[in-house]
Amino acid sequence: MSFSSFSRPLVSPTTPQSVSGANTLSIESMFGQIMEVVLKSRSEIAELRQECTELRQANLSLERQVREGIVAAQLRSPHLGTPGFNTPAPSSPQLRAKSPFLNSSSIPSLAVPPSIHIASPLGINSATSYPFGPIREIPGFYVVIPAGGAGTRLWPLSRENHPKFLLDVTLQGRSLIQATWDRLLPLTGADRLTVVAGPAHVRSIHEQLPDLLPPNLFCEPGPKDSMAAIGLAAAILAQRDSDAVIGSFAADHMISGDDAFLTAVSEAVQVAHKGYLVTIGIAPSHPSTGFGYVRLGERLDISEAPNARLVSSFKEKPDARTAAAYIATGSYRWNAGMFVTKATFLLELLREYKPELEEGLRKIAAVWDDESRRNKVLEEVWPGLEKIAIDHAVAEPAALGGRVAVVPATFGWDDVGDFSSIAELLPAEANQPRILGDSGLVLTEQVAGGIVVPGSGRLVACLGVDDLVIVDMPDTLLVTTRARSQEVKRLVKKAKDAGWRALL
Structure with a gap:
């Protein structure tokens, strides 16, 4: 039944029933107005969601362009490799750390964005740079x-x-x-x-x-x-x-x-x-x-x-x-x-x-x-x-x-x-988990946030879990949440007390 059908008078306006009918008409009219507002709100929410989706996609595209631009700039000017300071390359060879998870040549190199010096609110001297000149060494x-x-x-x-x-x-x-x-x-x-x-x-x-x-x-x-x-x-x-x-x-x-x-x-x-x-x-x-x-x-x-x-x-x-x-x-x-x-x-x-x-x-x-x-x-x-x-x-x-x-x-x-801190330092697509290691060893579906460390070489598959910390090493598997990553040291103590000293 449409709301308009309630507009027809059911009894004579002079009868007591007409007062009741008028009240009914008023209530139903208000209800109709409420429904119109709800439908309009739903439409506006849908538009906002669409705009948010478009903004996220635009941000991802912009991030890719920035990273590609930085890499291209470094290729054009290799001496500008250190952000903020033209520090010459150190004499130590650029060796990969001998860490348990750095055994794959597929690990990507993360482009370093140029640093931005933001003056702290300490007065007019806050942005003062020390005059190093071409020599930065400090005697003594x-x-x-x-x-x-x-x-x-x-x-x-x-x-x-x-x-x-x-x-x-x-x-x-x-x-x-x-x-x-x-x-x-x-x-x-x-x-x-x-x-x-x-x-x-x-x-x-x-x-x-x-x-x-x-x-x-x-x-x-x-x-x-x-x-x-x-x-x-x-x-x-x-x-x-x-x-x-x-x-x-x-x-x-x-x-x-x-x-x-x-x-x-x-x-x-x-x-x-x-x-x-x-x-x-x-x-x-x-x-x-x-x-x-x-x-x-x-x-x-x-x-x-x-x-x-x-x-x-x-x-x-x-x-x-x-x-x-x-x-x-x-x-x-x-x-x-x-x-x-x-x-x-x-x-x-x-x-x-x-x-x-x-x-x-x-x-x-x-x-x-x-x-x-x-x-x-x-x-x-x-x-x-x-x-x-x-x-x-x-x-x-x-x-x-x-x-x-x-x-x-x-x-x-x-x-x-902790692992939550590491997650903030790693690149990732929007709402996707950070991956420390070979991204080819991680499959996710409907997973938001978190960090995965595929250190054992086997596949790690995640479905419908958010903000988890998963560290899969050859001899140990750790699963916790980012919110509780500061508490991992409690597990280390329990492992020691339980006789797992060799894994620590």
């Missing part, structure tokens, strides 16, 4: 790369004997430690670039970094956290050069934007010469609960480092609400664990706050160049050293005394802490 500056940890959140891809810093997790053809070497080499040259690592990783590091000088690889007998590793390097380098300024940069972090990075490091060196322990604060892109924070204090009046400030305080990893409040103030930066300082000044701080640790490290450094004596002293001293992070050992207490500075920086940074 030594790089320390602590290469430790097992990367348990990336298990079973990362193992104790082959941790994440030895893996190429971005399909660039270079492992994380190789990328770190490439990034820092222009500042020091190979003769002032050092690595601190455990005995299990010495051989792999030398294979991946053939230009690393043997005397510059400091082997620590066992893990004692960052203070002992960085302190050991500082003590040894202070023996070699009493004026040495050292910069500590983790082996397993991702950085984009060479210009902004090198500028920040150069400013930090200038501040370190003034007698500060200097950290580099990363402009936060979101209220992360997985990182510590640095609160910016007063601006330092150092002409060579216009962005430098005192550190007001360090903050531990906050909850989501606190992290959002930090970012809203504009006065907080992520603490990326990058520290630059005079080697002797770091030892002075250590002597003040952790005297036993400083004394032990000095004993080791005093005999380091004598291998027979070194091994004996290491056996006697190293086991008794305190296991503590550099933040807790010296940075936090020194900040209270106004002896810690921060250089706010604008380069992109990620500590590649």
